[in-house]
Amino acid sequence: MNYKNTLFKIICLSFILFQISCKKENNQKNEEVTAENVNKPASVQIAQTYQTDEKLSDDEKLEVKSVIHFSAKYNSPAIWNYEKDVTQGALRKLNPLSNGNLVFLMEEGDGKYNFSPFVLILDKNGKEIFKQNIGDKKSKYNFYDPLVQDNSNGGFTLYVKKEIKSVNESAVSDEAKMRSALAKYQIEKITFKNLNSPSTSISRSMEDIFFKTLQEKGFTHLSKSDFSLKSIKNKIWITGTAAKRNESEIPFIAVLDQNFKLLKFNTYEGYPETDINNISLNPDNTFYIEGVEDTAADGSYYSTYKRFIINENLKLLADKSDSKPYSSFYRGPSAPDVEEEEEETVSEETTSETETNSNTESEKGNTCHFYSDRVENSYYSIKEKEMNSSEILFEKAKSADSTALWQIRFVFPSNYEVPYINSTKGFKRKNGDFVFSLFIRDESVKSGVLSMVIFIFNKEGRLVSQFQTPAYFGLTDFEMQEVNGKLIAGFISYNADYVNNNWEYPHVFRSISYPLD
DSSP states (O other), rough: OHHHHHHHHHHHHHHHHHHHHHHHHHHHHHHHHHHHOOOOOOOOHHHHHHHHOOOOOOOOSSEEEEEEEEEEEGGOOOOOEEEEEEESEEEEEEEEOSSSSSEEEEEOSSSOOOOEEEEEETTTTEEEEEEEEEEEEESEEEEEEEEEEEESSOOEEOOOOOOOOOSSSTOHHHHHHHHHHHHHHHEEEEEEEEEESOOOEEEHHHHHHHHHHHHTTTTTSSSSOOEEEEEETTTTEEEEEEEEEOOOOEEEEEOHHHHHHHHEEEEEHHHHHHEEEEEEEESSSOOOEEEEEEEEETTTEEEEEEEEEOOTOOOOOEOOSSOOOOOOEEOOOOOOOOGGGHHHHHEEEEEEHHHHHHHHHHOOOOOEEEEETTTTEEEEEEEEESOOOOOEEEEEEEEETTOOEEEEEOOOOTTTEOGGGGGEEEEEESSEEEEEEEEEEEETTTTTTEEEEEEETTTTTOOEEEEEEBBEEEEEEEEEEEEEHHHHHHEEEEEEEEEEEEEEEEEEEEEEEEOOO
């Protein structure tokens, strides 16, 4: 009987302890969830009166015409901030990994403008988890268009273009010149198997990859001798330009495997003087090519968007290019010939008048086309009212005929100006929202301070969110991407300090996370 009572007491005690354990575990989970909600700041709601509609004129057929008088009170707060002191630092690329980690490809100077590349990795909460110098000290690395590929174990592989001293700078023959131009560039493959072991690297020269193929196709020189990299379907895509004797340069596209073996190559004679700047995969497994043709005639310079579609064998299928230049400017006539010396006075007057007109025209402000949406066949642009104005026009227009769809006027306080519209960047979210960044300078502070404002518009053209970085004497190398429903921004800031009769400009790398959802 005593045995049964003892057993019953043990069972009851075990049940009570189990209930206490479950309750404690649930409390811990609730605390974690509560803490997570508290740490994630709420976005500031945009008042309907912040974006005011304007009346359309009789000949306007805009979907949206409105004005926003900028106010910092609508800035949503950041989720987290990261900062790191760097000497003459430079941010070249931000690349998220599939596990949520953020890879920043950067360079740091030694104070004498000798730069060394390094990789910095933050986790999804903005905590630094990895930093390593990469590359050799003899080559010049280009981190503006590197390729970053995920590895299954949390590591990654980096493909980067690097420039080395030409092996034959005194080349005379066409063959020697082309060899020298190609040998100047290499692709380096840097592999990080995981974040606990050092990286390994291998390189291959562009001469080894391309010379034989270019020579067989009759090409004799590469005046630009530069290349761009792209990763599509686990292959390396390389674009560049080459020319035959006495002919214009034309673009080429090449496909390599991950060990630099040349798989496919084609040139595009119908697109002279065209630089390819983007390749994207279509849903039907064809490829959409985007580039810009730069031409000159009669003292004028023209830039025209060129677009075409190719198949998996790089064969041209269709042309989608614009028929008219998107940009043109007049530099004036060339210098007069000897026979025309008697007209020198007239020419000088004409040149003077041309320069005056050009200056007046430039002071009226510029236009920057900073994003093309080929799904909607539209593009986004920023227009200045005048140079360094406190008022700009954000516009969405049809690609086919430049018919405006949205015209949203931003009016900043009188102490602000918009200094660098050509640095505006933007991207479209999967839900249709459009995100873009804009430099602004506050002149009420001595010497002026720069910050970046970021606006998010829904597909109806209404402002839904707004962010602003802190302000600094200098702000450069701004990059932003959407990562798991958050906006990740990275940039270099610096201030001006007068120390011991010398000006110093301490650089800081900063990354900020903002809520998108």
